[in-house]
Amino acid sequence: MASRDTDVLIVGAGQAGASAAAALRDFGYPGRILIVGAEQALPYERPPLSKAMLAGSGAVSDILIHPAGFHAEKGVETLLGVAVSSLDVQGRTATLSDGARTTWRHCLIATGGQARSVAGLTPGAARVHYLRTIADALRLREAMRQHRSVLVVGGGFLGLEVASTARTLGLSATVLESADRLLGRVMPPALSRWLREAVCAAGVDLRLDARCEAFDVHADGVVVTLASGETVSADMVVAAIGLVPEVGLARRAGLKIHPDNGGIAVNERCETSAPGVYAAGDCSSQHHPFVDAEIRLESWQNANEQARLVAAAIAGQPAAALTAPWFWSDQFGANLQILGVPVPGLEYHCRGEPGDGDTAGKFLLLGANDAGQILHAIAVNAGGELRMLKPLVDSRTPCDPLALCDAASPLRQQVRAALARTPSPTLS
16 A cells, blocks of 8 residues: 555444445545455455354454455555554544554544453463454364363353353353343343243253352363352353453544443544544444434444445435344344334333243233333344334334234234324424
C-alpha cells in the first residue's frame, strides 16, 4: 500500500467492521476504505466458534463473513495483524501498532470485546481456556481431543454451547452457573426449567447456585472449590462468564463512554461524541427504540444493523431503523431463537409442543403485555415461525396471543390479519 491515508478507516475486522465496508459499497460509496484488524484472519463470524469450529466439522474458510476475494472485488483494503494504537479525533489521524500513521475523513470503531476473565484462571495457561477468537477455538478443539472431561464456568449461551459440543465429542461436562436458573435475564422461568431438563438429559452435570471460591490449576487438571465447600474437578476448564467491551482506544481518544454498560455512546446514526467518528457492534451503546433505553447489545443482528446505519450516514443515504433485538443459539440438538426482550408483567403463551427427555420439540413461547403486544418471543426449533412473527413484534402491534397459539390456524395468516386490523404505533 503506497499510502495508508483513507476516506473511511474501520478499526476492527469483525462482524460490524466487515459489514459496514460491504454496506458502504452497496450504497455506492466510491471512497477509499481501509479495515485494520489485530487478528491475522480475514473477518469471520464468531457464533460458529463454539459449535462447528470447536467440534472439528468446520474450517476457517467456512466462517468468513465474505469470500476471500470479496475485498479485492469491492475495492476494500485490509490490513491484518496490525492494531490501531491511538486516535487523534481532532486531527483525524490514527497511529498503528507498526508505527505507521493514517489520516481519515470518517472512522468507525468496531473493536468488539474481550472475554471476561476469571480471577485464578489465567488466559493461555495450561488447561485453562477462553473462547473469543479462531485461535482460542483451535486451541480448545485440540484440548478436547486430548482430554476426557471439561468444566465450564458460566451457564450462559456460550457456556452451554461449549458443554453441548463437548458432549457431542464424548467428553463429560460440568457446568457451574452462579444464578439459580439458566439464562434468567433472557428467558421466563418456565423455559429456564425446560432448558435445565434438556441440558441434564444430555448428560451434563449442571450445578446452579454454584459460586466459585477458588481454582487449583495443576499439571493433571483443575479443581474448583465452591462457596458451599464442595470441590469439582475436570481435566480442563473453560471460562465463559461474558464479554468486556473493547473501548480502551475510544477512552484514550476522549470519546464518551456509557457509565453503566461500558459501551461507546453513539446517537441514532451510530456517531460518537466526536464528529466523523462512529462506533458499532459489541463495543457501542445506543438508545434502542424497541426498549426505549440506551443499551449495549452483543449480537450478530445488532452488529449488522448498526454497521448499515454507519454506512448510510457516511454515504448520505437513508437506512432502516433498528428492529427488535434478536439472538439465537444451537445447543443440545435444539435451535433457540429469541426476539424482543423480557419485561415485567408479560404473560406467556405457547404454540406447539415442548418435548421432554431426549426430544426438544418444536414450539413458540409468546410473551405479551396487557395491551396484547408481543414484546418477547422465543422459538425452539421454530425459526421459520419466529420470522413470520417478526413484523408483529417489531411494530409492537396489538394482537390476540391466544389466537396466535392456535396450531390449527396458519400463523402467517394470523399475523397478516393482526397487522391489517391495527395501525402500527409509532415507536418512542
